Amino acid sequence: MSDDRPALLSHENWFDAKGPDAPIAWYGGKHYLARWIIEQMPDHRVYVEPFGG
Numbered sequence: 001m002s003d004d005r006p007a008l009l010s011h012e013n014w015f016d017a018k019g020p021d022a023p024i025a026w027y028g029g030k031h032y033l034a035r036w037i038i039e040q041m042p043d044h045r046v047y048v049e050p051f052g053g
Contacts, residue, residue, distance in 0.1 A: 041047075
């Protein structure tokens with residue numbers, strides 16, 4: 001069975017392919033911001049942190 005569709009990414013350039021940029025430059029290692037972030041929050045009874053990963 002032959003597939004005449006062009007390849008999405010050729011074998012020659014797959015090392016050079018760049019995926020989409022992350023919404024946050026580096027998603028880990030932000031523990032040093034925790035105290036400041038908590039200080040910005042109003043008093044609350046429930047906290048929900050969405051996670052998309």
